[in-house]
Amino acid sequence: MNSKHPAVLLALACWAGGAGAAQPREVRDGETMEAAIAADAPTRVRLEGQRIVNVVGNIHSTSNCDSAPPAGNAPLAPSQLAAPAVNPRGDVILNCDLDKGEIYVRPAATGHAGQMRPISLFVSSPRATYTLLLRPAQMPADSLVLRDRRSEAGEPAAKAARPQTTSHVRALKTMLASMAQGRPADGVRAQQFDVAQALWREAEFRLIRRQEGRALQGETYRLRNTSAATMVLAEQEFDQDGVLAVAIEQHTLPPGATTLVHVIRQQEDTP
Known part of the structure; x- marks a missing residue:
């Protein structure tokens, strides 16, 4: 067993939950959060208590991300690393829910999950930017709920626990x-x-x-x-x-x- 497995253990010790429900994941600005996503179905990603306002990554294509947002809300503006509307080398298909400030991600590659690369995304709220490393796997469609504990309870409470x-x-x-x-x-x-x-x-x-x-x-x-x-x-x-x-x-x-x-x-x- 190599040295990366204790890190996996630490993450799952904090995040383990019931199967079949949304996956809660703790995130922090500047740190990388790893999670598995369905290889052949969309995965819903949302920020607890916050809106997603920007997504940066090697995006293949987007849907519903360029419409005008509801009055009084900041737009969700995906930023592609490649200029074309469809990036044939992109890793992820992105669908936006502007009303809720949520996104749906699906691996762009076709075929078996073994042919898919991990997907790196930078997801921003009005207060922070979170780095996600998503690994396609043969699993049912699920949801990722990103929680920034520092924004909920403050740093002193986190240290006390x-x-x-x-x-x-x-x-x-x-x-x-x-x-x-x-x-x-x-x-x-x-x-x-x-x-x-x-x-x-x-x-x-x-x-x-x-x-x-x-x-x-x-x-x-x-x-x-x-x-x-x-x-x-x-x-x-x-x-x-x-x-x-x-x-x-x-x-x-x-x-x-x-x-x-x-x-x-x-x-x-x-x-």
Whole structure:
């Protein structure tokens, strides 16, 4: 496992939520927020408590973004990095909802998700600009709700809550490290399995190990790409009720390749 996975863990520890609902994502001006989006369907993006007024990126084409906005509201003005109305090298198709100050994004590439590049966008509100790195994945259409905590509670409140969050994330990182190494930490009980799990038609998914600690339970799965196309994986595809964090060792799988997927949940019965 390479060094980027603890960062993935930290992000999901803060953002994990129920599957099938809008994905809440914490954002800050000047920092990059990563998320998975549907490869073949639009994804709604909105700013909680704010309007999106500008979008900058390698945009393929836009729709409903140049109309006059409602009276008294600032226009949503997408800025393309290429001059033509349709940029054949663009990464994303952008649709604007001027009434609500929201956008819908859809990868412009065609074919399998493995052929799609990550999409970089700069999304601006009247107060800040947020950097988004969106990774197309085989998942249902969803919504991204961007939350700037500093604009809600102010910096002092955020700092006051940090010690508890840091302790929680440290426990998650310790569990993840023991899962990646295949060696349980002190006080953690480990069991080996080889049990097939339902996932996607294009993949074989097997539970191979479970580790149980005082408050956390970690499950390690082996995923094999059984399709004829390259598969691109995202942690959000494994986010379900009760899941605290997910880490994937290899995000891009050629046909026949395998990777380990580590899932951490809260123990249902803690001593």
